[in-house]
């Protein structure tokens with residue numbers, strides 16, 4: 001019987017919460033739920049210059065919005081607390097001291113300039129750079145500022161990757177690397193495996209950019225005498241439209257808060273993210289998270305990077321919107337259009353439902369209700385038809401269907417096609433070329449306002 005599954009994500013609060021964090025969290029959650037395991041949120045905040053508590057809050061908010069809740073974390077506690085790395089500095093320092101005592105790490109007094117000179121020399125001699133071990137073999141005297149370097153044992157480093165299979169790295173190619181910086185803070189390369197081991201992680205599921213870090217981290221786990229996680233999984237990178245790696249810095253659109261603001265539904269984004277890099281092996285494209293928990297396997301995760309496809313996300317989001325009941329859709333749209341009263345919104349929903357990809361698009365369709373568009377000038381040919389429209393609708397019940405019936409009659413009498421008859425009305429009422437069907441556009445406005453706008457356009461000609 002193997003140990004209960006324990007997995008984690010370790011986001012750094014150095015900017016907005018981004019898509020990559022959501023994607024990694026999702027795969028961890030799917031695996032943890034599949035195996036009845038525990039999902040931990042560890043905050044990787046050892047970069048003292050770039051961390052901000054408000055960024056940590058954004059991580060919490062985004063993950064909660066997506067429904068990717070964690071079992072252990074800084075805000076929840078748990079058996080291996082603290083879960084914020086900045087609160088674990090003593091542990092890293094003690095573990096580094098233990099490595100030094102065991103002869104597996106050493107103090108390095110080299111200055112940046114000296115290291116730069118070494119690197120340049122290697123370049124000149126066209127050999128791959130590795131630290132010279134000067135401070136191991138022949139430490140300088142009288143210096144006090146030092147970093148701690150791990151003495152890389154070399155040799156073959158093997159591990160099981162659940163996506164890529166058996167992995168091998170040649171440890172002889174890895175130079176002694178820094179585990180504690182001269183400011184006494186640990187490097188990511190050190191803090192991460194120490195915590196993975198002490199927090200008893202059984203599986204490490206993270207982005208592919210960390211694949212090359214795994215041999216470094218495994219050597220440290222071995223040197224410290226900890227048990228290794230059973231397996232790793234390195235998930236495909238998310239690529240931007242142009243094929244470059246989606247990054248916080250270069251791609252502000254990867255900000256999770258923006259997805260929420262534009263009205264992507266969390267369930268739809270989860271569904272999309274699962275399919276981005278994983279293939280269910282069937283034609284099915286719409287999955288609830290429970291279905292994903294049942295269907296997900298690492299064997300079906302692709303190795304290559306996964307290009308973000310807005311069109312597909314929009315399609316999936318639209319499918320989720322159309323699957324909602326009218327009441328639920330109205331509830332979800334409401335925060336985007338606080339100016340619109342409940343009953344108007346409820347009447348708009350059936351027309352919105354078939355048109356929206358994103359909830360925020362409701363604003364484009366409905367803002368004519370609380371703004372007054374500048375009436376376009378209409379010509380002598382159009383004006384009589386606007387008059388006919390006023391005639392037709394002014395005595396019918398103020399609901400979409402009766403208005404539609406009355407307008408259709410007027411169109412038939414006018415001798416022009418529907419488009420020619422309706423487009424000027426749309427323009428006058430909304431100031432836009434695209435709107436909800438004309439009978440909804442009219443019915444959603446209070447009757448006096450609709451008639452006023454139409455009459456005003458005629459008067460403007462007189």
Ligand code: GLU
Pocket residue numbers: 009010011012044192205206207210
């Ligand atoms: N802070 C790292 C990141 O956000 C954590 C990587 C890991 O999971 O080890 O990429």
